[in-house]
Amino acid sequence: MKTLTLTAPAKLNLFLHINGRRADGYHELETLFTMLDYGDELTFSLIKQDVVEIGGDVAGIPLQENLIYRAAEALRPYKQSPFGAHVQLVKKLPMGGGVGGGSSDAATTLLALNTLWQCDLSLDQLADIGLSLGADVPVFVRGKTALAQGVGEKLSPYTLATKHYLVVFPNVHVGTVEVFTHPELPRNTPKLSEGWTIDQTHNDCQALVKKLYPEVEKTLSWLLKYAPSRMTGTGGCCFAEFDSAQAAQRVLEQLPSHWTGFVTQSASESIAHRQLAAWRKDEVK
Numbered sequence: 001m002k003t004l005t006l007t008a009p010a011k012l013n014l015f016l017h018i019n020g021r022r023a024d025g026y027h028e029l030e031t032l033f034t035m036l037d038y039g040d041e042l043t044f045s046l047i048k049q050d051v052v053e054i055g056g057d058v059a060g061i062p063l064q065e066n067l068i069y070r071a072a073e074a075l076r077p078y079k080q081s082p083f084g085a086h087v088q089l090v091k092k093l094p095m096g097g098g099v100g101g102g103s104s105d106a107a108t109t110l111l112a113l114n115t116l117w118q119c120d121l122s123l124d125q126l127a128d129i130g131l132s133l134g135a136d137v138p139v140f141v142r143g144k145t146a147l148a149q150g151v152g153e154k155l156s157p158y159t160l161a162t163k164h165y166l167v168v169f170p171n172v173h174v175g176t177v178e179v180f181t182h183p184e185l186p187r188n189t190p191k192l193s194e195g196w197t198i199d200q201t202h203n204d205c206q207a208l209v210k211k212l213y214p215e216v217e218k219t220l221s222w223l224l225k226y227a228p229s230r231m232t233g234t235g236g237c238c239f240a241e242f243d244s245a246q247a248a249q250r251v252l253e254q255l256p257s258h259w260t261g262f263v264t265q266s267a268s269e270s271i272a273h274r275q276l277a278a279w280r281k282d283e284v285k
């Protein structure tokens, strides 16, 4: 039976501007997503029984709420294979950390089972299915650095130089809904104008999350002593940007023990896409 192992990458929101709130409560935003070469590990194995099973680090998430399960079930109508799937998960990304672990697991499941179950859907079709699972899923399906607009679903490719990041999890889980429903969240940043540059950007959630979660404020102040730093998404992970892996690693070595972190680099194409392309090449040999 076939087996495929993929890394479900983390993302960073290099900035996050909130331009307004729609009548349905969702927010109009502009955000720059970059993919990181670090993430959860998912091993997909075909199994005889036509069911979806998840093993490994699934603590706390009931099977039917797991985004891996939901993504697999969303592909069921397109399946050309009689087999089910077992997904073994090694969770490396903090949940509710703003690095998109759940969304990336979902997108990686769509990519892997689209191949293993011979669904043969295009990336556009997978991105549409992904959007029904969460606003962040399509960017991981496409797997490229992208500027997102609308509620996060309008993606345009964006080119960035590779950078090295130290990403720190301050050990607080920040709820996306909590931030987006907070009365003090700023919601009136003007849309980006032509010729905008990164140094004119910010994260509209950062000040509020720092206030609600003092650990995030402490993490950012600590990182800022070493490098330009910011919070990603709705938090609480914060990232510091470096020109070399060694410089990032040196700061990680000094990280206070009550926080956790990892050093990695950005990638113009997601690691899951690169691994899937290599696996396909091996298959046709």
Ligand SMILES: C[C@@](CO)(OP(=O)(O)O)[C@H](O)COP(=O)(O)OP(=O)(O)OC[C@H]1O[C@@H](n2ccc(N)nc2=O)[C@H](O)[C@@H]1O
Pocket: 013, 016, 025, 026, 027, 028, 029, 031, 097, 098, 099, 100, 103, 133, 134, 135, 136, 137, 150, 151, 152, 176, 177, 180, 181, 232, 233, 234, 235
């Ligand atoms: C804002 C971002 C930036 O990356 O935050 P993070 O979760 O990554 O920190 C994401 O787009 C989040 O994406 P995701 O976590 O998939 O969100 P969803 O499940 O679709 O929505 C969770 C909740 O966030 C709010 N929400 C989300 C996206 C959006 N444009 N406006 C919103 O108001 C809504 O209250 C919604 O019920």
Ligand SMILES: Nc1ncnc2c1ncn2[C@@H]1O[C@H](COP(=O)(O)OP(=O)(O)O)[C@@H](O)[C@H]1O
Pocket: 061, 065, 066, 067, 068, 094, 095, 096, 097, 098, 099, 100, 101, 102, 103, 104, 105, 176, 233, 235
């Ligand atoms: N496979 C999964 N991995 C992580 N979170 C999941 C998964 N399936 C469902 N979830 C739920 O999605 C929520 C958001 O997870 P995550 O994507 O890690 O956060 P964020 O969007 O802040 O980066 C979690 O709190 C969890 O309840």
